[in-house]
Amino acid sequence: MPLRSDCEKLYQQGKYKECLALAEPSKLAGQPDSEQVDVLLLAARIKRELTDWQGTAELLERAKELSSKNADSLQDLEVSLVLNAVRARLAPDRLTAKKLVHQSESLFNKVKSLDRGQKDYDRLFLTALCELGMAKIFATEVHLAAQNIRVACGFANEKFGAESVETIYPSLCMAIVHAREDQHTLSLAMAKNATQVARANYGRHPILIQPLFRLAQACIRRKLFAQALEHCRHLEGPIEQFIGEESDIYLDVLGMKTAAFDFLVDFTSAEFTASRRLKLMEKMRGKNSPKLIDPLCDLAQIVARRGDKEQAEKYFERALELVSELMRNNGFPEKEAALVATGKKEEPKFDDLQTSTMGTRVSGSSLVHLEYELTERLSDCYVWQGKIADVAKMIPASYRYAHTCRLDGIASMVTSINEYLLERARNLEPPDLDPPDND
Numbered sequence: 001m002p003l004r005s006d007c008e009k010l011y012q013q014g015k016y017k018e019c020l021a022l023a024e025p026s027k028l029a030g031q032p033d034s035e036q037v038d039v040l041l042l043a044a045r046i047k048r049e050l051t052d053w054q055g056t057a058e059l060l061e062r063a064k065e066l067s068s069k070n071a072d073s074l075q076d077l078e079v080s081l082v083l084n085a086v087r088a089r090l091a092p093d094r095l096t097a098k099k100l101v102h103q104s105e106s107l108f109n110k111v112k113s114l115d116r117g118q119k120d121y122d123r124l125f126l127t128a129l130c131e132l133g134m135a136k137i138f139a140t141e142v143h144l145a146a147q148n149i150r151v152a153c154g155f156a157n158e159k160f161g162a163e164s165v166e167t168i169y170p171s172l173c174m175a176i177v178h179a180r181e182d183q184h185t186l187s188l189a190m191a192k193n194a195t196q197v198a199r200a201n202y203g204r205h206p207i208l209i210q211p212l213f214r215l216a217q218a219c220i221r222r223k224l225f226a227q228a229l230e231h232c233r234h235l236e237g238p239i240e241q242f243i244g245e246e247s248d249i250y251l252d253v254l255g256m257k258t259a260a261f262d263f264l265v266d267f268t269s270a271e272f273t274a275s276r277r278l279k280l281m282e283k284m285r286g287k288n289s290p291k292l293i294d295p296l297c298d299l300a301q302i303v304a305r306r307g308d309k310e311q312a313e314k315y316f317e318r319a320l321e322l323v324s325e326l327m328r329n330n331g332f333p334e335k336e337a338a339l340v341a342t343g344k345k346e347e348p349k350f351d352d353l354q355t356s357t358m359g360t361r362v363s364g365s366s367l368v369h370l371e372y373e374l375t376e377r378l379s380d381c382y383v384w385q386g387k388i389a390d391v392a393k394m395i396p397a398s399y400r401y402a403h404t405c406r407l408d409g410i411a412s413m414v415t416s417i418n419e420y421l422l423e424r425a426r427n428l429e430p431p432d433l434d435p436p437d438n439d
Helices: 003-012 016-021 033-049 053-070 074-090 094-113 121-138 142-160 165-180 184-202 206-221 225-242 248-263 267-285 290-305 309-330 333-341 364-384 388-427
Strands: none
Touching: 003 016, 003 033, 016 033, 033 053, 033 074, 033 206, 053 074, 074 094, 074 121, 094 121, 121 142, 121 165, 142 165, 165 184, 165 206, 184 206, 206 225, 206 248, 225 248, 248 267, 248 290, 267 290, 290 309
16 A cells, blocks of 8 residues: 555544654655655644644655656645745745745646646645635735635635535634634634534544634634633643643643633632643743743733732733843834834744733734833732832833833834835736827
């Protein structure tokens, strides 16, 4: 039996470790190039489902070396499209991600020019739509991504059937798009569809990790906290088994559980979960990582609600120290934003600071707002404890941050206007340079 068939069988059974083992160079040695590429593609799919983006890229790089020997084949186009989407996810900045989007658009045009009667063309076309859409999401072109992925959803339903496995990934991509658009009811519906189809076709299977995660996330946004907790509990076992506790997705699940417990006024469970998340994050990122801002803010809010003002003060102080350090490392916000607006500096990427839970949302343009907010909250803690002298010491800083927030807001508006005009300019049709006819 071909190695590819063995790998597909193991995947269907949810035996991811055994499947990944078949992608080792020693196992693939001597196999035809096309066979090796298929196995590497499936192994990369597994790595991607388990949110191991770097591991996914490495497998796809190996597949690309082999598939490029037969350039522009269906197999090479598939590898290139998936690899570009993953590279966009790992891109250090939006400019790099946009270049990858342009490459994906060229690849997509090649796919459209192929003979549609070829075997596996429909699956390649579906892959091209989804991967082009995902690359656009990571380049923050969400409205353009939505167009590709909507077409992908309709195409999958028409060609393969609404209950087919081919609809899982487009539905999941659409759930991500709607979440980025803050359309959380629609995101919930698409994540639920992906989850139901995955269960119907695979049963209890690690492929459910991503749909369940998006489902829990949408429930949090929709304030369906009991449902979110149920989905998180279903997620914890597979994540611990296939990914491990020391992973970003597990930290996000703990964050969502913290949010649900907090809003359900179960402060004991909320504090326990938030503390666990903080300890794991310290272990993974170190005690001075900006990633700690979010769980520290969560813990401060929780202990403040249950009346422990002194402990809340400690968490807020530590969070403020991390934010202030981040501010010092990234410069004066409106100056940075002005450089971005004039094209003299690439927009900073803060993927390591983006979270999906109840706590602080940190991004380049909002750092000063976060510092201002934490200063105000820390002042509240001092007031609660009667530390009036400490409150008075923070007044100058509070005024300074409030002033900077206004300047930062103006710089952000300038950046937005500049980006809008640049996008308009790119989309303008060139003038007709042909000379007029002389009748």
